[in-house]
Amino acid sequence: MKKFTVLFALLLMCAMTFAQQALWGGAPVVSPEIHDDNTVTFRLKAPKAVKVQLTGDFLPPHTIQTPRGEYDAPGIVDMKEGKDGVWEYTTAEPLNPELYGYSFYVDGLKIMDPGNVYMIRDVATVTNVFIIGGDRADLYKVNKVPHGTVRRMWYNSPTLGMDRRLTVYTPAGYENGKKRYPVFYLLHGAGGDEEAWIALGRTSQILDNLIAQGKAEPMIVVMTNGNGWQDAAPGESPKGFTVPSMSPKERASAPEGGFELSFPEVVKFVEKNFRTLPNKKHRAIAGLSMGGFHSCSISKYYPDMFDYVGLFSGTASRNDKSTCPVYTDFEDKLKIQFAKTPALYFIACGNRDFVFKGVTDFRKLLDDNGCKYEYLETGEGHIWRNWRIYLTEFVPKLFK
Known part of the structure; x- marks a missing residue:
């Protein structure tokens, strides 16, 4: 009985340790950081990356052609590597009040921001999100x-x-x-x-x-x-x-x-x-x-x-x-x-x-x-x- 009690205590301590790691581990960098003037800095620690990019709906869009006409896709910019392998980008202008979405590309692979736990799914696409408050955007808060x-x-x-x-x-x-x-x-x-x-x-x-x-x-x-x-x-x-x-086969199965x-x-x-x-x-x-x-x-x-x-x-x-x-x-x-x-x-x-x-x-x-x-x-x-x-x-x- 004593051995069982000791074993249970050890298992409980291990579980608590993992929980504490999740709770207190923290993000490697602060991202996104919304400044007082509503410019925003994005950071990603990727010391072995060759190229890191940011894509988001606050960047100037680029136009793509679809069978239904032209479509504005979120813009994309290169980030700059700094100290300790932290890549960084700060918006050139303050962002207007709005809810925005973004993600990173690391050597062509799309990833979420590990510094931001807030994400939304749109069909099969997941993006990080943040809100710049004020005006109409206060209704979204x-x-x-x-x-x-x-x-x-x-x-x-x-x-x-x-x-x-x-x-x-x-x-x-x-x-x-x-x-x-x-x-x-x-x-x-x-x-x-x-x-x-x-x-x-x-x-x-x-x-x-x-x-x-x-x-x-x-x-x-x-x-x-x-x-x-x-x-x-x-x-x-x-x-x-x-x-x-949005499979055409699935859609066709409905009357x-x-x-x-x-x-x-x-x-x-x-x-x-x-x-x-x-x-x-x-x-x-x-x-x-x-x-x-x-x-x-x-x-x-x-x-x-x-x-x-x-x-x-x-x-x-x-x-x-x-x-x-x-x-x-x-x-x-x-x-x-x-x-x-x-x-x-x-x-x-x-x-x-x-x-x-x-x-x-x-x-x-x-x-x-x-x-x-x-x-x-x-x-x-x-x-x-x-x-x-x-x-x-x-x-x-x-x-x-």
């Missing part, structure tokens, strides 16, 4: 305000033949009251999932801050998984730790228009499990890119479901070859939807976005048919920086 609750939940979709996962934000005070709330359905883009708006879009922080400032009505926000072939985000389903992808046709199942689940105001004037739907396409399609196919519609860098368009009822009679469905006078139809896009022409064409169609909408045009392209802006502009307009 966790501030000393009342906080809402974020839940991950599962609902059954008979149309898609599976249980599916979604993310739900409820405003501060929801659990302690009996009040009913309007609902905003917020959809992600291609390659995203039910985690995207929470992680990359800073939805819970934005809602907490806008509600606390009195600029937005308290509301429930539902972030679905818009991939009709997928039950949940990679790593969050019975499939295990699968590699995130055409299945997500749009199944959307009433999401609404039914939410209205059964939460204290909602279950009518058109207390429902909103919006999404980015593919989610904008879904929002346009769902809102015109179910014209009595949503009074507020937002298209962020995305629209629907005619598809005369489709036999899916969601996509047929495109213009007739739009006319029916707008004849019912939605409270708000909001379109936003960057003027360097590869979907900008499609958005322009869609706006002309709306103009030609006398459909009323609000339009916001920003700079830059198909990026989360724009979609966070659009969310902060759209939410205060809801349920007034």
Whole structure:
């Protein structure tokens, strides 16, 4: 018994030693270091490296060609080796308030910053992140305000033949009251999932801050998984730790228009499990890119479901070859939807976005048919920086 006690004590000490190493080991250098003037220094200790580079969305972008047009990719710069094999780069100019992403290349191999534990996944790409505070970016921070609750939940979709996962934000005070709330359905883009708006879009922080400032009505926000072939985000389903992808084969396995046709199942689940105001004037739907396409399609196919519609860098368009009822009679469905006078139809896009022409064409169609909408045009392209802006502009307009 005594030997067992001694052995157990030794094992416990070893475990504590490893824990202490993880707790107190620390990063080899400070990175990123945000200076008082909002310039930022990045450092990486790599004494055997020949070439170290920094890539980030705060650097001047370079343009790449895609089948869908030009696309702005994050810029890349060389870092300079200093004392003790520490490579360093300081931004030439102060950075504007924003949430930024970056990573390193060491002799061509992409790595994360070991000095920064804060990382976000976007489809299959992981980047380190940091925030420069001030102005709109303060909405992206966790501030000393009342906080809402974020839940991950599962609902059954008979149309898609599976249980599916979604993310739900409820405003501060929801659990302690009996009040009913309007609902905003917020959809992600291609390659995203039910985690995207929470992680990359800073939805819970934005809602907490806008509600606390009195600029937005308290509301429930539902972030679905818009991939009709997928039950949940990679790593969050019975499939295990699968590699995130946008495989055409997987996409083709879902029924055409299945997500749009199944959307009433999401609404039914939410209205059964939460204290909602279950009518058109207390429902909103919006999404980015593919989610904008879904929002346009769902809102015109179910014209009595949503009074507020937002298209962020995305629209629907005619598809005369489709036999899916969601996509047929495109213009007739739009006319029916707008004849019912939605409270708000909001379109936003960057003027360097590869979907900008499609958005322009869609706006002309709306103009030609006398459909009323609000339009916001920003700079830059198909990026989360724009979609966070659009969310902060759209939410205060809801349920007034």
